[in-house]
Amino acid sequence: MYKITRLKLYLFLFVSFILEITVFEGLKIFGTKPDVLLIVVIFTGLFGGPRIGLEAGAFAGIMVDIFGISSFGAGIFAYGVTGILSGVLNKGLYKESFLTQSILVSFFTLIVHLVNYILKFNFPRVEIYSYHRAFFNPAIFKAVLCNSIWCPVRFIVAYKIFGLKRSV
Numbered sequence: 001m002y003k004i005t006r007l008k009l010y011l012f013l014f015v016s017f018i019l020e021i022t023v024f025e026g027l028k029i030f031g032t033k034p035d036v037l038l039i040v041v042i043f044t045g046l047f048g049g050p051r052i053g054l055e056a057g058a059f060a061g062i063m064v065d066i067f068g069i070s071s072f073g074a075g076i077f078a079y080g081v082t083g084i085l086s087g088v089l090n091k092g093l094y095k096e097s098f099l100t101q102s103i104l105v106s107f108f109t110l111i112v113h114l115v116n117y118i119l120k121f122n123f124p125r126v127e128i129y130s131y132h133r134a135f136f137n138p139a140i141f142k143a144v145l146c147n148s149i150w151c152p153v154r155f156i157v158a159y160k161i162f163g164l165k166r167s168v
Helices: 006-021 036-048 051-068 074-092 100-120 128-135 138-162
Strands: none
Touching: 006 036, 006 051, 006 138, 036 051, 036 074, 036 100, 036 138, 074 100, 074 128, 100 138
């Protein structure tokens, strides 16, 4: 397990959020900006464990919920679960591999967007037949692809900030 200090974590999450809503607006891939906070939460869970992953996910989710247009609580739930699950998966995966990181980021991006879609549009009424619209939504697949492309860059930055070394 790697040592990730809370001060660096919260500062990194806050700076990532500011960059996401300012700089990354102009760096869209396929019309979609990268979800930098999600990538940082996954990194934190993988290298810090489930507890630190949950902390990072809850903090990122609070920022997304406060400044976002989604249902309040959806971000905290989605990002928190992502942090916990990526922390649980840290023992069974070769987490230093960019391929593993990209696959995890793709999977969790899909899950977070599906949870947000379900909570935003279908929470008051549960209609099973409408979930296929969420799963086959082109915007979700664009977000998955965009985050997968940005994942290695963001992980390299996180390695440097937290002082971690990549094993080859």
